[in-house]
Amino acid sequence: MSAMINHHVSDELLLDYAAGTLGEGWSIAVATHLALSPEGRARLALMENAGGQLLEDIDFDASAEVDQNDSWQRMKAKLSTESAQAQRISAPATRAAGSATIPEPLRSYLGGDLDQLKWRALGRGAYQIRIPTGDEESEVRLLKIPAGKPVPEHSHGGRELTVVLKGAFSDGEQVFRRGDIEEADESLTHQPIATPDEDCICLAVTDAPLKFKSFIVRLVQPALGI
């Protein structure tokens, strides 16, 4: 099954995701790819294990102001009030019934699977759905490219991540299929084209163009303390 994925997430992008520094928009693309890539998840597990090792090895001042015993007493006091509540939260994980084409976390962002989506025409037979996130630095969209046609309005000044969900696209010599991820940056000029057999549905995350509005928000942010 994992052999089907040919294009994987890069170490540097995966490390940002593992360390917790990757923004929400980019993370949707990485997590959606990982849902379809056992091999990618094995690499993530290695990075999280490295994170665990670094946590074990972290430097700390054992004689610091914190009294360990006092710290434990405070913790212990919380446990007694928490135990009853905890029992209710922990339900065993079970595999959800039914079938789906779009994996989590993307399906929840879209509010449904493929047959429930409301597409907006982009022109020349292509469609898109904008996916709102809390992340200002990226723009997240689902694209439907007609069979044999190029990806429309295609220019990006920075990073672009594309994850194929249905169909396939070719870019130069390479073909990207379900689960594959393509990482492009401003140095790469490319022309993705949907393969001729069927429409291609993919998730595309790009650098958001810097908006005047958000620039002002950023300027006043420190004053507001947010």
Add this chain to the structure above:
Amino acid sequence: RTDRSDEAVQVDFARLLASVGRHKDVEAFEQLFKFYSPKVRAYMAKLARDGQAADELMQETMLAVWNKADQFDPARGNVSSWIFTIARNLRIDAFRRAKRPNFDPTDPAFVPDDVQAADVEYEQQQEAERLRRAMETLPPEQYELLKMSFYREVSHSSIAAELGLPMGTVKSRIRLAFAKLRSALEERT
């Protein structure tokens, strides 16, 4: 980097955590708390505005460890990496107030792993030990880069700027580091 008999320690921690998960074993949790709480506090202190904020986030993390202990799967990872992921997610929540999209293994569209080997728990401990040794032999500049990536809330482009290195050098150091760790884990003893 301290030298301990980590393998034995990790096996014990997995057993202690399992006991917390099954019986809400306070004594087992106390041992985990004494070992991990100063480390989690130090991890939070890399970003927190003061010691008290770091302490509160540590308490929140350890409380989550207590509450979620029955979800810990020793076949999937060791105790340190599991606690790391809990602390990391709380840190994203506290400092960035952002969501961290994640895949869901119970989702019908999820492509499951190939069937795992029988004694996975033992395998995980062996692997943790091999990883620890491999990390000790990483070239210092690669080890430092991993520390910066995991401890601090900065992107690789900011790390590159801070170290005065081209982005390409940072990327290739990351690739070299993980290539080395991966090949160390592939060597079966």
